[in-house]
Amino acid sequence: MDRRRFLTALGCSAAAHPLITPVAMAQGPWDNRLVVIILRGGMDGIDAFRPVGDPNFARYRPKLNSKGALDLDGYWSLHPSLAPLFPLWQAGEMGFVPAVSTPYRGKRSHFEGQDLLEAGGPLPIGADPDGWLNRMIQTVPGLSADIAYSVGDTPARTLDGKAPVSQWSPGVHVGLNPHSSRLLGMIYENDPMFHAAAQDAIEMASVARADVGTSEEIDEAMQSEDMMGMMGGSVPKGNHVEVAKFAAARLLGPTRIASFSLSGWDTHGNQDFAIKRPLKSLAETILTLRAGLGPIWEKTGVLCMTEFGRTARQNGTQGTDHGTGGAMLYAGGALRGGRVGGPFPGLAEANLYDRRDIMPMADIRAHAAWVMHGLFGLGTSDLERNVFPGLDLGDNPELVL
Numbered sequence: 001m002d003r004r005r006f007l008t009a010l011g012c013s014a015a016a017h018p019l020i021t022p023v024a025m026a027q028g029p030w031d032n033r034l035v036v037i038i039l040r041g042g043m044d045g046i047d048a049f050r051p052v053g054d055p056n057f058a059r060y061r062p063k064l065n066s067k068g069a070l071d072l073d074g075y076w077s078l079h080p081s082l083a084p085l086f087p088l089w090q091a092g093e094m095g096f097v098p099a100v101s102t103p104y105r106g107k108r109s110h111f112e113g114q115d116l117l118e119a120g121g122p123l124p125i126g127a128d129p130d131g132w133l134n135r136m137i138q139t140v141p142g143l144s145a146d147i148a149y150s151v152g153d154t155p156a157r158t159l160d161g162k163a164p165v166s167q168w169s170p171g172v173h174v175g176l177n178p179h180s181s182r183l184l185g186m187i188y189e190n191d192p193m194f195h196a197a198a199q200d201a202i203e204m205a206s207v208a209r210a211d212v213g214t215s216e217e218i219d220e221a222m223q224s225e226d227m228m229g230m231m232g233g234s235v236p237k238g239n240h241v242e243v244a245k246f247a248a249a250r251l252l253g254p255t256r257i258a259s260f261s262l263s264g265w266d267t268h269g270n271q272d273f274a275i276k277r278p279l280k281s282l283a284e285t286i287l288t289l290r291a292g293l294g295p296i297w298e299k300t301g302v303l304c305m306t307e308f309g310r311t312a313r314q315n316g317t318q319g320t321d322h323g324t325g326g327a328m329l330y331a332g333g334a335l336r337g338g339r340v341g342g343p344f345p346g347l348a349e350a351n352l353y354d355r356r357d358i359m360p361m362a363d364i365r366a367h368a369a370w371v372m373h374g375l376f377g378l379g380t381s382d383l384e385r386n387v388f389p390g391l392d393l394g395d396n397p398e399l400v401l
Contacts, residue, residue, distance in 0.1 A: 248292025
C-alpha cells in the first residue's frame with residue numbers, strides 16, 4: 001500500500017496510531033524460529049558487556065563505569081540496565097559476541113553502516129536493494145506469506161526483496177467492527193478512487209481483530225511470577241513491548257522469521273544516563289518475546305545486531321563516538337547462552353582498530369549465517385554465495401544447540 005492509499009484508508013477508519021518501527025514477517029517450512037533485532041545508532045558493546053577485567057577499561061572510561069554491574073565470569077560484567085536478562089544468562093538462554101562487525105570501515109556513517117548491515121554486504125551498482133533475510137528465504141522454493149503491509153517511515157530492510165513476506169505495524173489500530181466494514185464496502189463499492197483504499201482499511205481492521213486474543217494471552221504470560229520477577233515486579237509498556245508482543249503472536253503460528261529495529265543507541269554525550277533507556281527497552285523486548293512464545297522459546301534464536309560499535313575511550317562530553325567493532329547479543333532457548341561467543345582483543349592501545357576502536361575479531365554476518373545453518377539447515381554454499389555473497393564463513397562458532 002503506498003502512502004497516499006494508506007492515508008486515505010485511515011481517513012475511512014475510526015482511528016489510527018502509527019508506529020515508527022514496523023515488523024517484517026516470513027513463513028517457512030521449519031520448526032525453529034529466528035528473530036533479528038537491528039539496534040539502530042551503534043550500541044556501545046563494551047558498555048552493555050563491560051570488560052572490567054581489562055585494566056584499561058576503567059582508565060579509558062572514568063565516567064562510564066557506573067556501579068551495579070553484574071559479574072558474568074570474572075572478566076565480563078553486565079550493565080545494570082540489562083540486569084533483567086541475568087537469569088537468562090544463568091539459564092544458558094542469553095550470551096554475546098564481544099568484537100564483531102560488518103566489513104564497513106572508515107567513514108562510520110549510520111546510514112551507510114545500517115544499509116550494509118541490513119543488505120548483508122556491499123551490493124553491486126544497480127542491484128536490487130534486497131535484505132539478507134529475504135535472500136535466505138529465496139533459497140527455499142515455494143514459500144508463502146500473509147498479505148504484505150508496509151507501515152511507518154523505517155521499513156525492516158533485512159526482509160526487503162523478491163520473496164513473499166508480510167509487513168505490519170502493531171501500533172496501527174483500525175477500529176472497524178464487522179457492521180462498519182460491510183457498510184464501508186457498500187458505500188465505496190462503485191467508487192473507482194476510494195474502493196481500493198476502503199478494502200485495504202477493511203483488511204487491516206480484520207487482521208487487527210484477529211490478533212486480540214493472542215495479545216491478551218501474552219499479557220497474561222507476562223504477569224507470571226517468573227516473568228514479573230525478571231521485569232522488576234511490573235509489566236513493561238511502550239512501543240517496543242507492543243512490537244515484541246506482535247512478533248511473538250505471529251511466531252506462535254506459521255511465521256518463522258521476524259525482524260524489527262530498536263533505536264536510541266547513538267550516545268555521543270552523557271552516555272552513563274543516555275544508554276539506560278535503550279538497554280532497558282532491549283531487555284524488556286527480549287523478555288516479552290520469551291513470555292509470549294512460551295514453549296516455542298526453546299525453538300527460537302534471537303540476534304541483536306548493530307551497525308558498528310563505539311570508541312574505546314569516552315569523549316569530552318562523557319559519551320562515545322562512532323567506532324568499529326561492536327557486540328552482538330543473542331538469546332533464545334535454541335542458542336547456546338551463558339557464555340561469551342567469541343574472542344576479544346583487549347583494550348591495549350596497540351590492539352585497537354585505528355588506535356581508537358574495538359578491533360573486530362569476526363564478521364557478524366558469519367555468526368548470523370551459522371545460526372541460520374543450525375536453525376534451518378541451510379547449506380554453507382548457499383549462505384556464502386546467495387545470502388551473503390562473497391562471505392567466508394570461517395569456523396562454526398556453535399551458537400546453536
